[in-house]
Amino acid sequence: MVNTCRLSKFGTDTMQDASLYRSTVGALQYATLTRPDIAYSVNKVCQFMPHPLESHWKAVKRILRYLKGTIHYGLLLQPSSSSPPFSLRAYSDADWATDQDDRRSTSGSCIFFGSNLISWGSKKQQLVARSSTEAEYRSMANTTAELLWIQSLLQELQVPFHTPTLLCDNISAVSLAHNPILHSRTKHIELDIHFVREKVLSKHLNVLHVPASDQLADPLTK
Structure with a gap:
């Protein structure tokens, strides 16, 4: 997440459809199983599940745009080139x-x-x-x-x-x-x-x- 993006639970711009926020963030949690690069950002937006604000929703949409642009990213698992014991x-x-x-x-x-x-x-x-x-x-x-x-x-x-x-x-x-x-x-x-x-x-x-x-x-x- 960009360092200038400081989210707070205090604010007046309450999101009207809180269920949309919760379902989207819940889906993003599954994405972190193979995308460690969004682990911090998803952890951050998860903290506002009870009372999401519009600023929080903007952060969620930013994560979605990032995933769309990096959809080819993933984990690379390959055999070890060394013999056991492993590090x-x-x-x-x-x-x-x-x-x-x-x-x-x-x-x-x-x-x-x-x-x-x-x-x-x-x-x-x-x-x-x-x-x-x-x-x-x-x-x-x-x-x-x-x-x-x-x-x-x-x-x-x-x-x-x-x-x-x-x-x-x-x-x-x-x-x-x-x-x-x-x-x-x-x-x-x-x-x-x-x-x-x-x-x-x-x-x-x-x-x-x-x-x-x-x-x-x-x-x-x-």
């Missing part, structure tokens, strides 16, 4: 306090098995983050949970893979995952910290820093 890596990102109504952050993640994108998501965080590090770490915790589920599925299918790698562009969040000391300013996210750090210490997860220019999850947050 399993995830990108985690967050856009801090961008919701102008409640200042909650948006989490974004994408997971690759080999060279193939197999999982992605864009979701508004449930709590207000007091810093960008907190927002990034919450996104890392959610991505770690998704990685663990995929890991257990691959193990059940007896598919060999390397230790999963989680990539984040926030240096402070990456350091927090490796630092065994809890500071007073991080106690409110203690559960997320222990969850990720436990996987790092047990060698079930590698957490590394990635430059912002190589952050593949960035389009899922804005």
Whole structure:
């Protein structure tokens, strides 16, 4: 979604046919199953289902026009050129306090098995983050949970893979995952910290820093 398009739930231009809005957005949710490029935009317009405004409907029509112009886009799944075990890596990102109504952050993640994108998501965080590090770490915790589920599925299918790698562009969040000391300013996210750090210490997860220019999850947050 264009950065200048800031949607709000407050307004007087109430959409008369709210059922049309809900049915169209519901159909767009199915499109995100093969179109990760619209995941953030669809997630955004889904937040206004109860009381859609005309400005929200304009955003929905903009998504539809984009899909019409890129109808040939899709997911490319291809055999791995390398022999097993295969790589399993995830990108985690967050856009801090961008919701102008409640200042909650948006989490974004994408997971690759080999060279193939197999999982992605864009979701508004449930709590207000007091810093960008907190927002990034919450996104890392959610991505770690998704990685663990995929890991257990691959193990059940007896598919060999390397230790999963989680990539984040926030240096402070990456350091927090490796630092065994809890500071007073991080106690409110203690559960997320222990969850990720436990996987790092047990060698079930590698957490590394990635430059912002190589952050593949960035389009899922804005």
